[in-house]
Amino acid sequence: MKLTLIALGLVPALAAGSSFEYRSTHRALGRRAVKNAAQLAGITDANQECKWYEDKTLAGMNFPKQSHIASILDGDNDAWGVWNDIQKSGIIPSHVQVKGSASADHRGISQDAQSSYDKSDPDCWWSNTQCTKPKSKKIPEDIYKCDEPDTWGLTFDDGPNCSHNEFYNFLQQNKLRATLFYIGTYVVAYPYQAQRGITDGHDICVHTWSHRYMTTLSNEQVFAELYYTAKAIKAVAGITPRCWRPPFGDVDDRVRAIAAGLGMRTILWQEDTDDWSIDEGTPRSKIVGNYKKINSKADQMSPIVLAHELSQNTMGVFQQMYSSVKQAYKNIVPITACMNVTNPYPEDITYSTFEDFVGGNIDPKNKPDISTIKVDASASFKPVALSKQTGKGSYASPGGSSGGSGSNSGNNSASSSASSSASNSSSSSSSSDASNSTDSQSASSAADASGSSASSTSSSQDAASASGASSLSVTVLYFTLTAAIVAGAFL
Ligand SMILES: *[C@@H]1O[C@H](CO)[C@@H](O)[C@H](O)[C@H]1NC(C)=O
Ligand SMILES: *[C@@H]1O[C@H](CO)[C@@H](O)[C@H](O)[C@H]1NC(C)=O
C-alpha cells in the first residue's frame, strides 16, 4: 500500500518526462502552460508547478532518452570529437574494470562485485572503501569537506525538482546559497526550474543523466551521462558545469578520469542526512536525529553535507532543521565559497571567496537574470579537460585570489600534469565495440519508467556504502516500485 502511494507520487514526473500520450492529454484538456522561468517561479502550488510545459527551443535539441542510460547520439560529431580526444589523452586507466557483470542492471553493486574486489583498493572505489584520493596521478582528489572551520557545506542532489519553489523561496529568504547537483533528465523535463537555480545565485554541478551506478557503466556511457547533462545545463542555464557528484557516491578512478577529461571535478560528502529515506517510510524523527548528530560535530569538522532536493519531504526536513543548523555552525556555505572557487564555470560569472561570502556578498557577479534568461540551443558547449584549465579559482585549481591551501586544493599533480600520456592506454577498448546506436538499452515501457524511479528510489543509496543486504532490499523495492509505477502510469 505504501509502495503504491509512493509510486503514484512519481507518476506525474515520469509521464511529464517521457510519455507523449500524457502530453497530448494535457493539450486536449487545454491546460495553460507556463512560458518562462519568471512565470514558473511565481507559482507556489506544488501541483501547478509540476504541470507539463514545453520550451520550444529546447524541444528542438537532441538529447538521450529521458531516464535511460545515455550513450553518444547518432551523428553527434561534437560529442564523438570530445570523446575521441579524451580516449587519446590516455587519462583513462586501463586496469580499472567495469564493476559487476555484463548483466548488471546498473541500479546496484552486486554483492559479488563487492566481495571479490581487491582489498588493496587499486581503483580507489568509493563504494567499497570510501577512497577519495585517486591512485592515478592524473586525476585530482575528490572534494568532500570544507577547509574553513565551523562550516557546513550546503548541497542538494537530484534537482531540479518540479515543485521546488517553496524551498527555493526559503533559501532566498534566509540568504542561503547552495551547491545544486542536477540530473540531466530533469533539467530537460523542467528547464525553467533549472534556470531558477542559477538566477537565484546557487552553484550548479552535474548529477548524471539517468542516476545510475556509474562504475557499472561502460566508458562511453559514463562519458555520455556526464556530457549530455552538462550540455543540457549549458543550453538551459547558460553555464558549463565543471563539477559533478556520482549518484550513490559510486565512483572509481576510471569514472573519475572520464569526468576529469570532461573538465569536471568529483565532489562527494563527509556527512549524510539520509533524508531520502523519509520517502521510503523512515520516520522523519530519525532524519531529525541525523541532522542533530551532524550539528553536534560542528567543533570537530566542517563537512560537506549530503541532502536532497528530491521531494517535499527532503526539502521540508531541511527547512525544519535550518535554525538548529544555524545555531550549530557559524557558516553555511556552498562549495564555491567553501573552496574559494570564484570561477566555477568558464563563463564570465564570478562567485565570492569564502571571506566575501561570509561577509555578506552571497550573490555571484554577472549571474543571469530570471526575467531574461532563455534556453539557447546554439550555445557553444566545449568541455576542457581539468588538466588544461588555467586560471585561479577554478575547480581544477581552487583557492581564490589568495591561493589555496589544504588537502583538497588545486596545485596537485592532477591539475598541473599535462594530459599527454606515456602510453595510449587501451582503456578505450570497452567502448570501442559500442556502435553508434543510441539503443544500447532495450526500450520497453518498463525501462522507461525505471529511470525516473531509479532517480527517486535509489537516491536512497546516495549514502549507503551499498553493502549487500541493504543493496538487495533496495533493489527489490526498486522492482516493486517499477511495477507499481508502470501499472499506475497506464491506468
Ligand atoms: C560514430 O559516428 C562518428 C560521426 O558520426 C564517426 O566519426 C565514428 O567513427 C563513429 N563510430 C563508430 C564506432 O561507428
Ligand atoms: C519532486 O517532488 C514532488 C513532490 O514531492 C514529487 O512528486 C516529484 O516526483 C519530485 N520529482 C521531480 C523530478 O520533480
Ligand SMILES: *[C@@H]1O[C@H](CO)[C@@H](O)[C@H](O)[C@H]1NC(C)=O
Ligand atoms: C580562501 O581564501 C581566504 C582568503 O580570502 C583564505 O584565508 C582561505 O584560506 C582560503 N581557503 C581555501 C580553502 O582556499
Ligand SMILES: *[C@@H]1O[C@H](CO)[C@@H](O)[C@H](O)[C@H]1NC(C)=O
Ligand atoms: C604548482 O605547479 C607548478 C607546475 O607543476 C609548479 O611549477 C609550481 O611551483 C606549483 N606551485 C605551488 C604553489 O606549489
Ligand SMILES: *[C@@H]1O[C@H](CO)[C@@H](O)[C@H](O)[C@H]1NC(C)=O
Ligand atoms: C597516441 O595517440 C596520438 C593520437 O592518436 C598519437 O599522435 C601518438 O603518437 C600516440 N602515442 C603513442 C605513445 O602511441
